[in-house]
Amino acid sequence: MKWNELHEDACPVARGLSVIGDRWTMLVVRDCFMGIRRFDQMQQRLGITRHVLADRLRKLEADGVLRREAYQERPLRYEYRLTDKGKALYPILVTLIDWANTNMPVEGGPSVVLTSRATQDPIRPKLIDAETGEEITTRSVLAVPNADQSD
């Protein structure tokens, strides 16, 4: 299996990673969630090379995660915004933040914390089944190969 074949892979983990499993992509997405929309801002914040950033933005647009929009004409300037598909990545980002804050603490405490917009209280994410409300753990939930597929 090569990296560029992942896009078509039967496994959803592989397909998902073909979009966001790259070194920089989730950092770009993070910035988008933080309201960063412009090339130069991203480039400065990330310290990524302009070349690679341009490439990632193109791919994210092609994958439907970002949308490129002119925010002015003359001179023509573009900004990047999350599409609905991109916004749907929020749970992944939040879960990742929680994992890192819990499992890779850094001295001086976390630089970013999850906070309720309404109450300003800190948030501790928990994954449940939308139907039953049961918590999702390795013990309660199984990722199983679908019946009519061969993996």
Add this chain to the structure above:
Amino acid sequence: MKWNELHEDACPVARGLSVIGDRWTMLVVRDCFMGIRRFDQMQQRLGITRHVLADRLRKLEADGVLRREAYQERPLRYEYRLTDKGKALYPILVTLIDWANTNMPVEGGPSVVLTSRATQDPIRPKLIDAETGEEITTRSVLAVPNADQSD
């Protein structure tokens, strides 16, 4: 910012990605959750080169996500198992699966579905705050820079 500096970065997203933000790592972790423990099995399933697989396993062990354990002596053979820190990645994996199944459907339906171990019913993951039970969305929860830090 270079890739190998991410490990120490103040941002939890960056720190998390320094561990799992690599092309292959989450696929290795996926296999571990599926009960795959041995080098050759992984290598065959992933189609990754042995070289890269050995490197990823070493890194995951160094990062405390996997633990290498001898399952026999004479000849000495090792297998890899998730540590608690590794098991804590489950919500990320589940959320990723759900995102891909929803946003990157593949013809013939998903090859892997999330299922309740108890009832065999399909699971639809939902992220809530452990305290209030409120759903976590871009509207309800903010990832804010911590007070006593400059990002």
Add this chain to the structure above:
DNA sequence: CCGACAGGGTTCCGATATGGAACCCTCTCT
């Protein structure tokens, strides 16, 4: 009219990382 600057890129080159295949080492089995 000229030079400087903004914003969003592209080009080029040397350094890393990845893909593919072969090889190695320690046992066991026949």
Add this chain to the structure above:
DNA sequence: AGAGAGGGTTCCATATCGGAACCCTGTCGG
């Protein structure tokens, strides 16, 4: 002795990345 199994390592060609320079459209100040 020869053929695996299991878990690697080595070598080389190709792909991707990091760094820095350059380009293009248009604005602004003098």
